[in-house]
Amino acid sequence: MGRKRPEALRLPHAVIGSAPHSPRGFMDFDFDTPLELWDTHSSKFDSIPRVFGTDDRDVIPMWVADMDFAAAPAIKEALRAEIERGYFGYYANTSPVDMVVADWLKDRHGWEIDPSWVRYTHGVISGFGDVLATYSKPGDGVILFAPVYHAFYRQIEAMGREVVESLLKLVNGRYEMDLDALGAALKGHEKVVVLCSPHNPGGRIWSAEELRQLAEFCAAHDLILISDEIHMDLTFPGHAHVPTCVAAPDHIDRIVVLTAASKGFNLAGGETGLLIAPDKGIRTAIDKTILDRESSPNRFGIAMTRAAFESSGDWLDALRVYLAENFDIWKDRVGAIPGVSVMDMHGTYLSWVDFTGTGMEDAEIKARILNDAKIAASPGTQFGTGGSGHMRFNLALPRATMMTAIERLEAAFSDLQ
Template sequence: MTALPDFDEVIDRIGTHSVKWDCMESLYGVSPQEGIAMWVADMDFRPPQAVQDALSTLLHQGVYGYWGDESAYQAAVQWWMANRHGWAIEPGWIFTTHGLVNGTALCLQAFTEPGDGVVLMTPVYHAFARVIRAAGRRVVECPLAQVGGRYEMDFDAWEARMDGTAKMLILCSPHNPGGRVWTEAELKATADFAKRHNLILVSDEIHHDLVMPGHRHIPMAVAASDQPVVMMTATTKTFNIAGGHSGNVIIADPALRGRFAATMAALGISANSFGIAMATAAYSPEGAAWVDALNTYLEGNRQAFDAIVNTIPGVRSMPLQATYLAWVDFSGTGMGTAEFIARVEKAAKIAANHGATFGLGGDGFLRFNLATPRARVIEAATRLKQAFADLQ
């Protein structure tokens, strides 16, 4: 078997047109030469060798024309979902989009009208709200409840926010930024909530492979097999190939599938050959072994980060069950948002996502990307501890 990569290898991404590293100074005032980029959700790791080999094959061929015949790609998606997630799908259910933010935008066009409400369980991935508002739809925020230091659904409170004008619910599963792996009971209850309020259920499961040891992700289509659901999945987050801009919208229900197909046709969406080639190679036994090793490494990073950060008085990292995104609560310090952000960015020289951008319930938090070599994770946590040393 091909040797697994060395996740401890430090890869210099400065000057490579990396959003995470090359744009952080203009956005956060943190120099990449001195600072640590922990905001954008991509990894500082190379993908599996099979992905590199697939790109090498395209390069060797030397002709970059229109992509056709997706049968191998569709078979790879089928194999992955069946073997990794216990979910049987048909090739005709799969639509290839330019990533899942694009997939979200297509769902809005296919299933809602301008002015319609779209339900988000906040705090949640900030691109959802951005795309919803850009499409002329309304964000309906249903705040998650914090119970025992983690997020839980709060259906009783959400009932009062439903006035009949919302048409869609977008679930983030596993949850970004809280790192929750939703239980089967929670998923079924979410599907029932959507059915009760006539909401088209869209489940964004881009992080479904990035699950910490001891936890298991259940696809919404499996948990609520008796209800129509629009599933969104991708290789991009799992294998660090987001630059390939490839995602899947998978729809079993014929009526929803027809509406989505019409929108795809109207907008002239077609596949990116590089993204398809990388995804086909990644969804393989070699890719599966790579992900298993990655998740073990990420769990070690989580432990190393939490062991230091959770010793800072008033600071708490939410227990992470999935993703590589630590959601850290600074509200216990008694500081205002501007003060603790200044300490993180100016003193610790770390660029992290501001919690308020994730919607209701996000204020007081920062999101830190732990998908980087462990030495850098430990350095970042140590810097945070030093930046708040006066609280010790």
């Protein structure tokens, strides 16, 4: 296509994150110095009094899936340029950004798309709503593999569809789908399947074979498959995300991918998601939904998305190393608390911790973590069936803050030692 590929993306995939190979070196990025985030309209910080009922600023926020890190320099630069221009009207002609997105997906994830497949939504969950509105009606079933990210439940219910849970099985310490059980339980009103890939809260990357089997299942039962790949860029070094469309090329006529730069680059306040549908019929139907909603892209979110994918690959690679190190320390220490088990993960920064071995009820686990450890974490019960007895902790924070959280957790459960 003769498109110019951004310099930052030419790094060979095999060495990404494994060494300070970037021309600038990893040391340029500081994830260690805490930022002051109280009173900045950070949902993760400033919603704590409302959600957790405490004004105590000693509480460590480990709930909302944002990182406590400043964005990559190129992203701040891109916003500065928008502000300097001073024109903030409606946004049109996404094609240069479509190409940047296509290059990123190809170079980072080995997924070749046509840039014309890309649509911009007001965040991934808004795009999820667009797909549900297009491919289901009130009363239809929408399948989720539980436990899973809680906003899917709320959106499905708010739109009057029925949540159909397919329970993930725990096999050798990791989650697996049970398509035989799901097939046997289908009632015929199910229209859409939602897969979270990589998985939130389990942190695992689904294998190509698992993805292919799921796509085949969807074809056999005439279901639309939504693959939420928002965490695609947050894999630990040595692990590669598997795009569902790459794993299941024979079924791309029923797959809609929802993704974003927002998780990998910490841009969630930019409320910009990417909806990618290889099938023309799907794109036409979704375009009508988007048009009916009079929805046009967020200028600032698009500027940030572009700067992330075009020029911030080295920042991301430094981050992936930092997050993997955080997780290793966390798993060693927290996993050593009697009765507590930390699920192994391949990526994301959301650690799924099983407290069932302590014999405590959910209320006591929650109370010890909030009141004794002074940590605001996400209760597992938010993530549907299978979440009871668990808590989800966000590890995207400076190492010293995480160490304090670990020490407080050890103390809060010290009677179990």
